[in-house]
Amino acid sequence: xxxxxxxxxxxxxxxxxxxxxxxxxxxxxxxxxxxxxxxxxxxxxxxxxxxxxxxxxxxxxxxxxxxxxxxxxxxxxxxxxxxxxxxxxxxxxxxxxxxxxxxxxxxxxxxxxxxxxxxxxxxxxxxxxxxxxxxxxxxxxxxxxxxxxxxxxxxxxxxxxxxxxxxxxxxxxxxxxxxxxxxxxxxxxxxxxxxxxxxxxxxxxxxxxxxxxxxxxxxxxxxxxxxxxxxxxxxxxxxxxxxxxxxxxxxxxxxxxxxxxxxxxxxxxxxxxxxxxxxxxxxxxxxxxxxxxxxxxxxxxxxxxxxxxxxxxxxxxxxxxxxxxxxxxxxxxxxxxxxxxxxxxxxxxxxxxxxxxxxxxxxxxxxxxxxxxxxxxxxxxxxxxxxxxxxxxxxx
Ligand SMILES: Cc1cc2nc3c(=O)[nH]c(=O)nc-3n(C[C@H](O)[C@H](O)[C@H](O)COP(=O)(O)OP(=O)(O)OC[C@H]3O[C@@H](n4cnc5c(N)ncnc54)[C@H](O)[C@@H]3O)c2cc1C
Numbered sequence: 001x002x003x004x005x006x007x008x009x010x011x012x013x014x015x016x017x018x019x020x021x022x023x024x025x026x027x028x029x030x031x032x033x034x035x036x037x038x039x040x041x042x043x044x045x046x047x048x049x050x051x052x053x054x055x056x057x058x059x060x061x062x063x064x065x066x067x068x069x070x071x072x073x074x075x076x077x078x079x080x081x082x083x084x085x086x087x088x089x090x091x092x093x094x095x096x097x098x099x100x101x102x103x104x105x106x107x108x109x110x111x112x113x114x115x116x117x118x119x120x121x122x123x124x125x126x127x128x129x130x131x132x133x134x135x136x137x138x139x140x141x142x143x144x145x146x147x148x149x150x151x152x153x154x155x156x157x158x159x160x161x162x163x164x165x166x167x168x169x170x171x172x173x174x175x176x177x178x179x180x181x182x183x184x185x186x187x188x189x190x191x192x193x194x195x196x197x198x199x200x201x202x203x204x205x206x207x208x209x210x211x212x213x214x215x216x217x218x219x220x221x222x223x224x225x226x227x228x229x230x231x232x233x234x235x236x237x238x239x240x241x242x243x244x245x246x247x248x249x250x251x252x253x254x255x256x257x258x259x260x261x262x263x264x265x266x267x268x269x270x271x272x273x274x275x276x277x278x279x280x281x282x283x284x285x286x287x288x289x290x291x292x293x294x295x296x297x298x299x300x301x302x303x304x305x306x307x308x309x310x311x312x313x314x315x316x317x318x319x320x321x322x323x324x325x326x327x328x329x330x331x332x333x334x335x336x337x338x339x340x341x342x343x344x345x346x347x348x349x350x351x352x353x354x355x356x357x358x359x360x361x362x363x364x365x366x367x368x369x370x371x372x373x374x375x376x377x378x379x380x381x382x383x384x385x386x387x388x389x390x391x392x393x394x395x396x
Pocket of ligand 1: 008009010011012013014031032033034039043044045046047102124127158159160161162163164265283284285286292294295296297298299301
């Protein structure tokens, strides 16, 4: 089999790239290791930057997002069990966020692939990326018990942090930067109405977050020891811990209910450079991970796909390879911006095991500075809502 682009990984990055390439009539195949239901069962991100909304709209997959997603124009920071500071993102930047679950976006992308007749193979085992520095890259894998090979011009490595694409870049050719954080996030989903706005809270008991998926689906998190197991956390324990970390007036408005999903996620910052090696391009979590505090992971995947799809389209339409050559540098510029912002929010809002009273005072002072300075709020708002692309996508 031969195609132009093999996309390894059918998560949000891989499927969004597929959708954009389909519209540009660029032949491609998507290989996904898991089943469709498994991918759709993963509960992950939920907040889209406005730039991501624009990319999804321009890709022609926004009908349900526009109908069911909820625009959010502010985010609250709370601390000390009493202060609540609204960061009025729209007022400060002219842009806002969209609450729309990653699972919903993934579903929309799979539905579009069905309509497009995309070559999308689930349960593809033993995927290996070969000869990417030659004129004849190819990908091998097992599917339905048979060994398969696809020759291609380019491989897009969209296979997440645990995929095989990044490892296809020899260690001597890549540099990895990493920080792991000494705690995790215990998250629950509950079929209860969320608070009207997101609330991030800094408390001496630890961080907490009230987030949303849709008007009858809430997502809440509390910082927990990374060694904890979900069985340690009954729903009652979760709700009372969250409540203890929120200012009373916020806690009183949280509608509790049984959890329908509960999981503990580790927090990590990770970047692999470069994001191109020969004819292999990395996009999304295969190249970088951020702690979820800044709500950037999915948005970075969309950002990479925007830049990579534009580069591939310029190459196939106009024979222009400048964007392919510039992809890694341009993508990494945005990646490090989000890595820095996510680290900053994580550092500002969490309780670290080795924190002293000095560190505690610094956090409190930074939060009260934010409360007193419109310039500081504007800086946070600009990064939270996402830095616009130099060349935004053209909406239809
Ligand atoms: C528990 C959790 C909670 C998160 N919460 C948030 C959040 O609140 N906000 C936020 O912005 N981000 C969050 N993220 C991050 C966000 O979900 C990711 O950044 C996003 O999924 C990245 O998309 P991706 O397509 O690059 O990678 P993935 O979603 O990881 O998709 C990669 C795909 O490749 C497939 N794959 C892997 N290996 C192979 C292989 N060898 N062959 C073929 N296919 C393969 C995988 O099965 C997967 O479907 C969270 C992540 C996790 C894990």
